[in-house]
Amino acid sequence: MTASDEQESAPLLEAAPAHSRPRKSSYSTLPCDRQRCTKACTHGSLSDPGYGAADTVHNLKRDFLINGCGAGGGGGGGSGDGTPPRADSPRLGMRPDRLVYSWCDMNAFVTGEERGQRWWRRLRPGRAAEARDAENGAGRPAHPVKHILKGVNGTAYPGELLAIMGASGAGKTTLLNALMFRSPSNVSVSGQRAVNGFPVTSNALTALSAYVQQDDLFIGTLTVKEHLTFQALVRMDRNIPYEQRMRRVQEVITELALTKCQHTIIGVPGRIKGISGGEMKRLSFASEVLTDPPLMFCDEPTSGLDSFMAQNVVLVLKNMALKGKTVVCTIHQPSSEVFALFDKILLMAEGRVAYLGTPEGACNFFKEMGASCPSNYNPADFFIQLLAVVPTREEACKQTIELVCDAFQRSEEGLRLAAEVENVADTQVKAVMAGGLWGENPWQTADASCSPYKASWIAQFRAVFWRSWLSVLKEPILIRVRMLQTLMVSLMIGIIYFGQELNQDGVMNINGALFIFLTNMTFQNVFAVISVFCSELPVFMREHFNGMYRTDIYFICKTMAEIPIFIAIPVLFTSISYYLVGFNPSVDRFFVATAIVMLVANVATSFGYLISCVSTSVTMALSIGPPVVIPFLLFGGFFLNTGSVPEYFTWLSYLSWFRYGNEALLINQWSGIDHIDCMDSNSTCPRNGQVILETLSFSENDFTMDICSLFGLIAGFRFLAFLALLVRTLRSD
Numbered sequence: 001m002t003a004s005d006e007q008e009s010a011p012l013l014e015a016a017p018a019h020s021r022p023r024k025s026s027y028s029t030l031p032c033d034r035q036r037c038t039k040a041c042t043h044g045s046l047s048d049p050g051y052g053a054a055d056t057v058h059n060l061k062r063d064f065l066i067n068g069c070g071a072g073g074g075g076g077g078g079s080g081d082g083t084p085p086r087a088d089s090p091r092l093g094m095r096p097d098r099l100v101y102s103w104c105d106m107n108a109f110v111t112g113e114e115r116g117q118r119w120w121r122r123l124r125p126g127r128a129a130e131a132r133d134a135e136n137g138a139g140r141p142a143h144p145v146k147h148i149l150k151g152v153n154g155t156a157y158p159g160e161l162l163a164i165m166g167a168s169g170a171g172k173t174t175l176l177n178a179l180m181f182r183s184p185s186n187v188s189v190s191g192q193r194a195v196n197g198f199p200v201t202s203n204a205l206t207a208l209s210a211y212v213q214q215d216d217l218f219i220g221t222l223t224v225k226e227h228l229t230f231q232a233l234v235r236m237d238r239n240i241p242y243e244q245r246m247r248r249v250q251e252v253i254t255e256l257a258l259t260k261c262q263h264t265i266i267g268v269p270g271r272i273k274g275i276s277g278g279e280m281k282r283l284s285f286a287s288e289v290l291t292d293p294p295l296m297f298c299d300e301p302t303s304g305l306d307s308f309m310a311q312n313v314v315l316v317l318k319n320m321a322l323k324g325k326t327v328v329c330t331i332h333q334p335s336s337e338v339f340a341l342f343d344k345i346l347l348m349a350e351g352r353v354a355y356l357g358t359p360e361g362a363c364n365f366f367k368e369m370g371a372s373c374p375s376n377y378n379p380a381d382f383f384i385q386l387l388a389v390v391p392t393r394e395e396a397c398k399q400t401i402e403l404v405c406d407a408f409q410r411s412e413e414g415l416r417l418a419a420e421v422e423n424v425a426d427t428q429v430k431a432v433m434a435g436g437l438w439g440e441n442p443w444q445t446a447d448a449s450c451s452p453y454k455a456s457w458i459a460q461f462r463a464v465f466w467r468s469w470l471s472v473l474k475e476p477i478l479i480r481v482r483m484l485q486t487l488m489v490s491l492m493i494g495i496i497y498f499g500q501e502l503n504q505d506g507v508m509n510i511n512g513a514l515f516i517f518l519t520n521m522t523f524q525n526v527f528a529v530i531s532v533f534c535s536e537l538p539v540f541m542r543e544h545f546n547g548m549y550r551t552d553i554y555f556i557c558k559t560m561a562e563i564p565i566f567i568a569i570p571v572l573f574t575s576i577s578y579y580l581v582g583f584n585p586s587v588d589r590f591f592v593a594t595a596i597v598m599l600v601a602n603v604a605t606s607f608g609y610l611i612s613c614v615s616t617s618v619t620m621a622l623s624i625g626p627p628v629v630i631p632f633l634l635f636g637g638f639f640l641n642t643g644s645v646p647e648y649f650t651w652l653s654y655l656s657w658f659r660y661g662n663e664a665l666l667i668n669q670w671s672g673i674d675h676i677d678c679m680d681s682n683s684t685c686p687r688n689g690q691v692i693l694e695t696l697s698f699s700e701n702d703f704t705m706d707i708c709s710l711f712g713l714i715a716g717f718r719f720l721a722f723l724a725l726l727v728r729t730l731r732s733d
């Protein structure tokens, strides 16, 4: 590119002094090469003036080894005077308070592959080596579609509020997700992430940090206070007493101006009216601030808030920073007042770093490049506009961005930063090589044994069960709508099939009505589970990845809390319609029929869980649900005689709850019936119950087997659903 090209493509920079004029280079030729980055990043860039130099390194590392990874809360394992912890001390029992988080050479690619596909490709014989080689080369996946983070480096210090800024699509959220190990499954990330100079993994980071994500996800039937109480129960350190947790909940409610709506239902947009959008934003923020984490990440914490509330939220972040926390947030167009609260800013453009340093330094940097921020102009707006890609001038804007990013790497500030990082890294590498106190990485040694969960298994169980129970009670789809639905359908069936008699016509109608019982119980439950459980899954996923509770606990609690509903509905249904239709009048047969319908309802529920857990969205679950249920329905013995099932489908018929339910209900109905009125001498008229069962290829001897099979399917489908959920919640390190 010639000088004139540069001027044309970057009009804002035309006045830049010759010495600071950037030279064109690509991210792959960064001065900080891969090896150096690894060293610098993983061994720390602890050059913060407030912490500065070797003493700081020593102190932070000492805190680390004393306090370790924060699964617990109270006592640390060390003496606190810098001596290493005793061998028997709970070294990992308390989290350190001051953390330097650094990241180096972060690259992110959209792969066009979901996580499952990627695993499959790696597992395929002959492809594993190819995939590994490809992914090891500069972290570039084998089939990248788009490069969205390009060699991003940075450091966030305790006591500082670092704001990541940039135009829409610059890569802010992608960077934050990558820093938190929360990238979507179709995004492949590489790079080093380190806490106080030690490489950190997902579990360890989860235990130390909080992450306010851009979209607000809640169980909408809870009130604001119930939600925060639940958060306090599972997120605060395990040895904090209940009263103290509740005091903290109240504090946060006041701090974030949620007092007015603390007893209001959160709501589900478009379904249940609840608190306002701004209140929701503040609530998600409150949920994270509750635990007072040493490391805090917020993605657009102010979006949707008015300027006063936005400032309030940033003030809370600033106060956290002032207390020695490390706070990183992305922010879109902050007001001048909000901008003035930032200690450091990281400007991003097209997935690269355009500037990292103090806000004043940014003004000077751009001034030196010939693009000074006009007085009376919000510097944040100025930087974002300067680094935005305008649709009509795409090429020119991209060239400008490249020039700015290259210039930052070569600028005094950029070089000083790199040099400082390398100096500290060298000091630490020497210490590590000397086998000194800091020769061990607490994050790697901690990670295997370090749980990301703050609460014990029992405490998690109690809290999650409490919330699941509350949400079942308050979920209109589960209780009110389904009760009404059951009442209406059972009455309708009762009226349509009213008063059947034991004659030739009655046999057909009774068999039909029994099959309708099964069909209704199946579809009603499968869809109820899909619409409630499936739509709650994103909340579960986020909370699980936030280190709040385990997958098994969620699944067990959810299942247990819903059991009463899935018992009450079949009982109500059978009680209304059984005698209206005129089934076998013996009372014990009524109870057996109710129990069978109940079992079928629960198999359908388990199947609904399975469909929900293998689907990526409610829409997908609703689309795959009916087609998958149909084959099972066909093998029920009503539309196709059980004896006529093609051999190659026999295995599938063994999974059909319709088959077991239908056979059990028919045996319950017809066994012991010795006489059926036949109006004429028609040979197709069954003379007794035994003949009916034989005609359908059912046998009274199979009754116990049918009941056991229904129990087996309840357990089997539920176990598969749990496994599917478990696979979805595997953490990627």
Ligand SMILES: Nc1ncnc2c1ncn2[C@@H]1O[C@H](COP(=O)(O)OP(=O)(O)OP(=O)(O)O)[C@@H](O)[C@H]1O
Pocket: 110, 148, 166, 167, 168, 169, 170, 171, 172, 173, 174, 175, 184, 186, 187, 332
């Ligand atoms: N999972 C994904 N699949 C495909 N493209 C993605 C994915 N995540 C991010 N991108 C793309 O990467 C680029 C950066 O996205 P990102 O969400 O990080 O931007 P941002 O700076 O946070 O924008 P905004 O301020 O609008 O939220 C965008 O072009 C976006 O379309």
